[in-house]
Amino acid sequence: MLTGFRCLVVANNDWMLLVDNISLSHGGSEINFAAFQGVHKSLHCLRDLVNDTHLSIKMSxxxxxxxxxxxxxxxxxxxxxxxxxxxxxxxxxxxxxxxxxxxxxxxxxxxxxxxxxxxxxxxxxxxxxxxxxxxxxxVQEALKDPEIILYEDVGYKGRSRSIEETVNDLTRAGFDNLVSSHKVKQGVWILCQGKNQTGERLITFKGDEWRNYVDFSWNDKLSSIKALQTSDLEV
Ligand SMILES: [Ca+2]
The missing domain is CATH 2.60.20.10 (Crystallins)
Structure with missing residues (x-):
């Protein structure tokens, strides 16, 4: 979520954020706002763009x-x-x-x-x-509509379960202390060995395919899993 920005100037397919007296160009270098006084292009309220992940990454x-x-x-x-x-x-x-x-x-x-x-x-x-x-x-991955596929066996075999939200106790999903591989379809996930996001942790991102938890001594140890949210301040 972006906050504190006044508006966005779109000029020549480039963009510029105006932050009070400071402006940030596409390339990230600072530009004097006065230099752009003569730019008469489309102005858009940034409120409409606060959830634009692509834009957010550029100015992160x-x-x-x-x-x-x-x-x-x-x-x-x-x-x-x-x-x-x-x-x-x-x-x-x-x-x-x-x-x-x-x-x-x-x-x-x-x-x-x-x-x-x-x-x-x-x-x-x-x-x-x-x-x-x-x-x-x-974190460049979009956090909306998170999804991870958990597998009971290594190599994405055995029973599988699609998870689309934080689960504080995988017992409820019938998957506590069973997972041996996973694929992240969307978002960013924090894996925990304890329930309620406690104990040893790992973080995994969209596109990750971890085929064998034995390789890093995590086989059959996963007990809770959290989807990173835009609103999370510290995790
Ligand atoms: Ca297993």
Whole structure:
């Protein structure tokens, strides 16, 4: 969900967001609003576009701060970062701000280790991710109409179950501690070994096909599953 934007200028098939005195061009570089005073093209209220995921991805960014409550030095990112060490910001962030889509922060490089998903807004402290973030992934997948197919056996075999919403206890679906493979059809899903989204977790994205849970010691351990929602602030 986008908030705080005034309007959108569409000019020459490009677009520009006007945010109070700041404008962001398609390419992400800042442009002086005054330079566009002469542009007489179609103006649209951004309210109509707040759920436009494509647009949201284009202007998404995350700002990391090396002190809590947005103090200290900071660094801004608009793309995935597989190793924050190269940005001299590994194990450093203590607070952050998100604009646009969600970001997944990982405790290891290359999007590995423990993770936390941060939604749009200000995060003045990072809890168990304090000074532990080593890589960042922008969530580019649409979160609407999520669907994941769970399979009882490895290789997408055995009984299967299509899940389209958060399930706090897979016992109800007859699938507790049974899943051995999955395919994500839509959205972003958080897999948990405990009920009610507790215990060890993994995150999986649209298009993922995990054919054998044995490979990462998750066979027959899945007990709850959450579909990431646009409104989620921290997961
Ligand atoms: Ca199984």
């Amino acid at each position: 960014k995350i700002i990391l701060y090396d002190e809590t409550d947005f103090n200290g030095s900071h660094k801004e990112f608009v793309d995935n970062i597989s190793d924050l060490g190269t940005e001299i910001f590994s194990d450093t962030a203590r607070s952050l701000k998100v604009q646009g889509q969600h970001w997944v922060a990982y405790t290891k490089t290359n999007f590995q280790g423990k993770f936390k998903v941060f939604g749009q807004g200000d995060h003045g402290s990072l809890g168990d991710m304090d000074q532990k973030i080593r890589s960042l992934r922008l």
